[in-house]
Amino acid sequence: MSADIATPLRPPRPDWHWHLGVAAFLLVWWLVYGQLIPVSEWIASLFPVERHSHTGEAVAFFFYDVPKVMMLLTLIVFAMGVVRSFFSPEKTRALLSGKSEGVGNVLSASLGIVTPFCSCSAVPLFIGFVSAGVPLGVTFSFLIAAPMVNEVALVLLFGLVGWQVAATYLVFGLAIAILAGFVIGKLRLEGWLQDWVRDIHSGADAPVAVEDERLTMADRYKLGIEAVREIFGKVWMWIILGIGVGALIHGYVPEDLMARIMGADAWWSVPAAVLMGIPMYTNAAGVIPIIEALLGKGAALGTVLAFMMSVIALSLPEMIILKQVLTLRLIAVFVGVVASGILAVGFLFNQIF
Numbered sequence: 043m044s045a046d047i048a049t050p051l052r053p054p055r056p057d058w059h060w061h062l063g064v065a066a067f068l069l070v071w072w073l074v075y076g077q078l079i080p081v082s083e084w085i086a087s088l089f090p091v092e093r094h095s096h097t098g099e100a101v102a103f104f105f106y107d108v109p110k111v112m113m114l115l116t117l118i119v120f121a122m123g124v125v126r127s128f129f130s131p132e133k134t135r136a137l138l139s140g141k142s143e144g145v146g147n148v149l150s151a152s153l154g155i156v157t158p159f160c161s162c163s164a165v166p167l168f169i170g171f172v173s174a175g176v177p178l179g180v181t182f183s184f185l186i187a188a189p190m191v192n193e194v195a196l197v198l199l200f201g202l203v204g205w206q207v208a209a210t211y212l213v214f215g216l217a218i219a220i221l222a223g224f225v226i227g228k229l230r231l232e233g234w235l236q237d238w239v240r241d242i243h244s245g246a247d248a249p250v251a252v253e254d255e256r257l258t259m260a261d262r263y264k265l266g267i268e269a270v271r272e273i274f275g276k277v278w279m280w281i282i283l284g285i286g287v288g289a290l291i292h293g294y295v296p297e298d299l300m301a302r303i304m305g306a307d308a309w310w311s312v313p314a315a316v317l318m319g320i321p322m323y324t325n326a327a328g329v330i331p332i333i334e335a336l337l338g339k340g341a342a343l344g345t346v347l348a349f350m351m352s353v354i355a356l357s358l359p360e361m362i363i364l365k366q367v368l369t370l371r372l373i374a375v376f377v378g379v380v381a382s383g384i385l386a387v388g389f390l391f392n393q394i395f
Contacts, residue, residue, distance in 0.1 A: 060260045068117075075113055082106035100293025107285045107331050111198060115281070116270055118197040123269025127262045143227045146180035151219040154187025155196075155212075178235075179227015186380060187219035190355040198330040203337055210391070211347060218351070218383035225379050234372035281331070288335035304341035304349075311345045312388035316381055319352030329353045344391030351384045 086093060086102040093102070171181040191212060199208035232240065257265075304311050329350055336346050361373055368376070 057259045060263045064263060071113060071117060075110075078106060078110055078113075082109075096293045098293075100289040103293065103335070104285055104289040107288065107334070108282060110201065111281055111285065111331060112278075114197055114201045115274070119270050119274075120266040123266035124262045127257055127265045143177055143179055143224060146177060147183040147220045147223045147227070150176075150180045150184035150223065151187040151191070151216050154184050154219065155191055155216075177227055178232050179223045179225070181223075182226045182376065183219045183223025186222055186355055187216060190351060191215035191219065195330065195354065199333075203330075203334055207337075207343070207347075210343075211350075214347070214387045215351065218355075218380060218387065222376075222379045222383055226375065229375065231372055231375060234369045234375075236367050236369060284329055285331040288331035291332065291335035291339060304336060304345045311342065312348050312385055312392065315345045315349035315388065316352040316356075316384055319349045320356045320358055320377075342392045344388040344393075347391060348384050348388030351387065352381070355380055355384070 082102055082105045085105045086098060089098070089101050091097045091101065171184070195215075196208050196212055199211055304315060333346050333350050336349075337343065356377055361377070364373060364376075
């Protein structure tokens with residue numbers, strides 16, 4: 043006789059259990075978030091340094107920003123993981139395919155906010171878009187907006203430097219994505235795709251399949267939790283590294299030096315910031331703490347925004363990935379158009395503010 047005993051499957055928890063758990067999580071999150079300042083000050087007091095010295099300022103900045111950024115990231119990634127369950131890549135392609143230029147650019151850039159695919163996803167997304175018949179310029183609007191104007195960037199900007207900067211970044215980031223994609227589309231550069239991608243594009247006449255997802259709210263909550271696990275695994279190191287750099291800037295870099303390098307009075311500061319940002323490899327979670335510290339030291343808003351946009355939207359690793367599907371000529375056009383938009387934003391804001 044077999045010793046195996048069949049174990050009955052445990053029935054899934056009803057949705058109201060998940061609703062209650064999420065409500066409890068939000069309550070605990072809010073209570074803990076409200077205590078971050080006194081806790082960070084207490085941790086800083088444990089170090090054998092003067093609180094208002096350079097080291098003391100850096101230590102307090104680090105131990106306040108790390109949990110703050112982690113908590114903001116957890117909350118918004120969970121929420122957008124739930125939202126993203128309504129926007130699969132297949133549904134995104136279906137929404138974008140067949141749309142005319144202009145309307146398609148606006149729609150694709152807007153979808154880039156709620157479907158924040160990173161540069162690592164650029165190649166399969168690009169192939170999927172062109173194979174579905176999405177115009178090249180519309181595809182570029184999405185690929186610019188998705189990494190640059192995503193929920194992580196907006197929420198961290200809101201939490202760290204205020205809603206004014208976050209709203210400014212949203213408006214001008216979308217404008218760059220829409221206009222750059224529109225210009226690239228008008229140039230009719232489909233012939234500058236890599237040969238094998240161009241062959242896929244020319245033969246793309248099949249309808250796009252859309253997943254039929256019948257998910258309960260419990261399923262969507264689970265996808266939100268999975269999104270937190272996945273994204274944290276990718277960005278936690280960059281968050282700590284970025285906050286560490288920001289802490290050093292906050293504590294040790296003199297304000298007058300930063301104002302001279304990245305101030306509005308230096309005309310060359312904006313192009314220099316863009317050039318400095320391109321070879322860097324980080325994301326919104328890693329660069330925004332640095333942005334916070336730079337602004338706190340008197341750096342000009344336009345210069346700082348230009349630096350941030352170039353780091354996120356024009357990183358060298360992303361260009362290397364895109365080389366698999368784009369020729370060097372098309373990459374050069376892409377970089378030139380996007381960089382021109384970023385420079386315009388930088389100069390404009392340095393004149394206004």
